[in-house]
Amino acid sequence: xxxxSTKGFIAQGVAAGxxxxxxxxxxxxxxEYFATAAAAxxxxxxxxxxxxVGRQHVRNGVLKGVVLNSGNANACTGKQGLxxxxxxxxxxxQLCFAPAHLFLPSSTGIIGHPLPMNEVCAGxxxxxxxxxxxxxxxxHFTDAILTTxxxxxxxxxxxKINDKIVHLTGICKGAGMIGPRMLVPQATMLAYLLTDADIxxxxxxxxxxxxxxxxxxxxxxxxxxxxxxTAVLLASGMSRASIKSKPQxxxxxxxxxxxxxxxxxxxxADGEGATKIxxxxxxxxxxxxxxxxxxxxIADSPLVKCAIHGNDPNWGRIVSAAGMCNAYFNPDRATxxxxxxxxxxxxxxxxxxxxxxxxxxxxxxxxxxxxxxxGQGESTVWTCDxxxxxxxxxxxxxx
Amino acid sequence: xxxxSTKGFIAQGVAAGxxxxxxxxxxxxxxEYFATAAAAxxxxxxxxxxxxVGRQHVRNGVLKGVVLNSGNANACTGKQGLxxxxxxxxxxxQLCFAPAHLFLPSSTGIIGHPLPMNEVCAGxxxxxxxxxxxxxxxxHFTDAILTTxxxxxxxxxxxKINDKIVHLTGICKGAGMIGPRMLVPQATMLAYLLTDADIxxxxxxxxxxxxxxxxxxxxxxxxxxxxxxTAVLLASGMSRASIKSKPQxxxxxxxxxxxxxxxxxxxxADGEGATKIxxxxxxxxxxxxxxxxxxxxIADSPLVKCAIHGNDPNWGRIVSAAGMCNAYFNPDRATxxxxxxxxxxxxxxxxxxxxxxxxxxxxxxxxxxxxxxxGQGESTVWTCDxxxxxxxxxxxxxx
Numbered sequence: 001x002x003x004x005s006t007k008g009f010i011a012q013g014v015a016a017g018x019x020x021x022x023x024x025x026x027x028x029x030x031x032e033y034f035a036t037a038a039a040a041x042x043x044x045x046x047x048x049x050x051x052x053v054g055r056q057h058v059r060n061g062v063l064k065g066v067v068l069n070s071g072n073a074n075a076c077t078g079k080q081g082l083x084x085x086x087x088x089x090x091x092x093x094q095l096c097f098a099p100a101h102l103f104l105p106s107s108t109g110i111i112g113h114p115l116p117m118n119e120v121c122a123g124x125x126x127x128x129x130x131x132x133x134x135x136x137x138x139x140h141f142t143d144a145i146l147t148t149x150x151x152x153x154x155x156x157x158x159x160k161i162n163d164k165i166v167h168l169t170g171i172c173k174g175a176g177m178i179g180p181r182m183l184v185p186q187a188t189m190l191a192y193l194l195t196d197a198d199i200x201x202x203x204x205x206x207x208x209x210x211x212x213x214x215x216x217x218x219x220x221x222x223x224x225x226x227x228x229x230t231a232v233l234l235a236s237g238m239s240r241a242s243i244k245s246k247p248q249x250x251x252x253x254x255x256x257x258x259x260x261x262x263x264x265x266x267x268x269a270d271g272e273g274a275t276k277i278x279x280x281x282x283x284x285x286x287x288x289x290x291x292x293x294x295x296x297x298i299a300d301s302p303l304v305k306c307a308i309h310g311n312d313p314n315w316g317r318i319v320s321a322a323g324m325c326n327a328y329f330n331p332d333r334a335t336x337x338x339x340x341x342x343x344x345x346x347x348x349x350x351x352x353x354x355x356x357x358x359x360x361x362x363x364x365x366x367x368x369x370x371x372x373x374x375g376q377g378e379s380t381v382w383t384c385d386x387x388x389x390x391x392x393x394x395x396x397x398x399x
Numbered sequence: 400x401x402x403x404s405t406k407g408f409i410a411q412g413v414a415a416g417x418x419x420x421x422x423x424x425x426x427x428x429x430x431e432y433f434a435t436a437a438a439a440x441x442x443x444x445x446x447x448x449x450x451x452v453g454r455q456h457v458r459n460g461v462l463k464g465v466v467l468n469s470g471n472a473n474a475c476t477g478k479q480g481l482x483x484x485x486x487x488x489x490x491x492x493q494l495c496f497a498p499a500h501l502f503l504p505s506s507t508g509i510i511g512h513p514l515p516m517n518e519v520c521a522g523x524x525x526x527x528x529x530x531x532x533x534x535x536x537x538x539h540f541t542d543a544i545l546t547t548x549x550x551x552x553x554x555x556x557x558x559k560i561n562d563k564i565v566h567l568t569g570i571c572k573g574a575g576m577i578g579p580r581m582l583v584p585q586a587t588m589l590a591y592l593l594t595d596a597d598i599x600x601x602x603x604x605x606x607x608x609x610x611x612x613x614x615x616x617x618x619x620x621x622x623x624x625x626x627x628x629t630a631v632l633l634a635s636g637m638s639r640a641s642i643k644s645k646p647q648x649x650x651x652x653x654x655x656x657x658x659x660x661x662x663x664x665x666x667x668a669d670g671e672g673a674t675k676i677x678x679x680x681x682x683x684x685x686x687x688x689x690x691x692x693x694x695x696x697i698a699d700s701p702l703v704k705c706a707i708h709g710n711d712p713n714w715g716r717i718v719s720a721a722g723m724c725n726a727y728f729n730p731d732r733a734t735x736x737x738x739x740x741x742x743x744x745x746x747x748x749x750x751x752x753x754x755x756x757x758x759x760x761x762x763x764x765x766x767x768x769x770x771x772x773x774g775q776g777e778s779t780v781w782t783c784d785x786x787x788x789x790x791x792x793x794x795x796x797x798x
Contacts (some may be wrong), residue, residue: 046722046730076715076730078747111715112748222701224716225723302621302701303793310794316475316510317623323445324624331445331475348477349511386794388787394702395709395785 008236061201407635460600
């Protein structure tokens with residue numbers, strides 16, 4: 001399975017010379033006919049030009065495709081930026097025989113520089129001239145959205161609805177400026193999700209919204225919300241499997257949450273400088289919202305992330321992070337488990353074998369579970385450890 | 400001038416063996432008679448035993464002194480912790496001929512380990528046997544509160560009230576787990592402020608509260624609120640200068656804000672791994688609270704702090720941080736100045752000499768000024784850059 005195993009879509013990615021590295025930086029994803037569409041965008045009040053244009057273009061729930069570049073975010077670029085984002089859509093539309101407003105533009109990269117439109121337009125032309133649905137095409141397109149990512153991120157699901165096979169595939173990018181809080185209908189988290197299910201736009205919007213909130217909005221690398229975060233879900237309908245009844249919706253929702261959660265975890269694991277993923281599970285909070293606030297406070301603490309990097313079972317940093325945020329928390333009722341070892345219970349330390357727990361922290365995934373003992377609220381947040389490499393990447397990534 | 404230039408106080412600090420480094424770790428500060436007292440404590444719901452005890456002991460507005468240790472925070476230590484904090488006060492009281500409840504206990508260091516009471520008590524006895532008001536005594540006491548700090552932090556003011564000279568001196572520690580939001584009567588920021596002014600407890604409490612909110616509560620190193628943050632202000636009255644009238648209060652307030660702000664800036668400059676101080680000034684926000692929220696979002700962004708570390712005028716990170724927080728912000732009205740160079744105005748980049756600005760960022764203090772253009776709200780927040788050394792300190796500081 002790859003991104004384009006989902007029926008009804010073709011794509012291509014090319015190196016147009018926006019990135020100095022010479023890697024792919026322009027991509028085009030096109031529905032063979034048209035696709036029902038829903039999208040979630042950043043809630044940052046400083047949002048990029050493609051976000052402004054994308055919000056308008058996805059409003060009717062139908063898209064022909066997505067046109068994108070990496071290496072430049074087209075953010076804080078004023079009127080020129082808006083005009084450039086619209087020109088990307090117009091060119092993609094012209095080459096794919098569709099109106100400009102049926103393309104959703106995406107950009108990621110440096111903020112505050114005008115798009116190099118000669119390169120971008122040449123890239124769109126080159127991509128349009130060689131669209132296809134092979135694994136190679138999928139890989140070229142995926143590569144075109146990456147920035148400081150070290151690996152491609154892909155997830156998929158296949159399931160049956162009324163004897164018809166439905167595909168759901170997705171790719172995304174992450175690495176830095178990751179603290180998305182996206183709203184539908186409104187990440188530089190970018191995620192492109194494809195399905196060949198037949199599903200109405202309002203339902204697609206609602207299901208995407210739920211899935212984004214359970215997945216991408218629970219990833220944090222640096223708690224810095226991007227100006228460009230975008231998650232798009234396109235449905236070609238070409239499986240002829242209709243998603244209408246309650247059990248059908250449930251099946252589709254389960255697959256969508258699985259795929260988006262898988263992608264979200266891949267973003268955390270590939271965070272800038274990351275050597276491991278940290279999963280923070282909070283339960284027993286007064287509400288789901290309190291659980292998420294506590295989980296985010298823990299996952300966003302540089303002290304916690306450094307301790308995990310150093311394989312140090314320094315649980316005091318975790319408990320104190322839980323206590324500092326704007327959520328109900330009673331330390332005397334809380335229990336903290338690190339890699340299945342209880343280290344803190346009801347306001348008091350629990351004696352444990354520190355060198356054994358430290359050894360267990362050397363795993364590729366560290367799980368910290370905090371039971372607040374105060375209610376039924378649950379939330380899981382994914383992040384990564386904090387390494388010197390993070391500083392290297394972000395102090396040397398010059399404008 | 401040193402801490403004990405303020406009349407009416409004696410102190411000592413000793414190495415009691417709590418810290419493996421062999422540096423000073425127990426301190427005793429005593430009023431020759433008694434002192435009017437006010438204190439501000441952490442608002443973390445996970446607060447250390449000495450905070451619980453200190454809140455009770457300062458309630459009546461009178462203290463004999465402060466007894467403290469570093470190397471162990473006495474936090475998350477349950478009933479044993481409370482009993483240990485009380486024992487510190489009882490011993491100090493016994494040695495200084497005062498009731499236990501007139502001592503305020505403070506601890507800073509690792510969370511979740513019982514205090515080594517043999518060492519602590521031996522240290523208190525040793526300190527009590529050699530109290531004095533020399534510069535050496537002041538330095539020994541100051542050293543006893545430091546953890547990962549690299550320098551002593553001291554600030555002072557001297558002013559006249561009705562021809563009488565009033566002293567105001569203060570010391571503090573900072574370095575890590577610094578994101579204080581303290582409330583009176585409620586950092587591991589510790590600050591001890593002394594004055595020989597004659598001032599009533601309710602007024603002292605109000606003036607400390609205002610000063611803390613304008614100074615310490617605007618410092619952030621890692622946005623991690625400590626379990627142990629404490630700021631104490633003791634007034635001996637020995638200058639015989641009474642603070643009662645409006646002009647007297649204004650003079651005292653000005654001096655107090657100057658001293659606490661000076662100390663707050665010293666904490667930022669000596670943040671873990673810091674190579675420079677970053678001052679974020681926000682003005683033109685809808686309210687002072689909005690201004691502070693925006694300034695904190697900028698100062699807490701690891702992306703911003705890494706850019707400053709790398710001398711990179713990557714202003715997109717600053718503007719996007721302003722847009723992601725829970726405060727009104729309209730990018731089309733905002734202007735951002737980095738080291739006096741305008742880099743962004745009204746939603747658009749301003750062309751500037753990047754290498755010149757980058758050169759100017761190599762200063763020991765970087766000033767980012769954001770004018771939101773939306774109101775009269777102002778706030779200044781101090782932080783530091785983010786270096787690899789931060790990761791070294793916090794990944795290797797093992798429990």
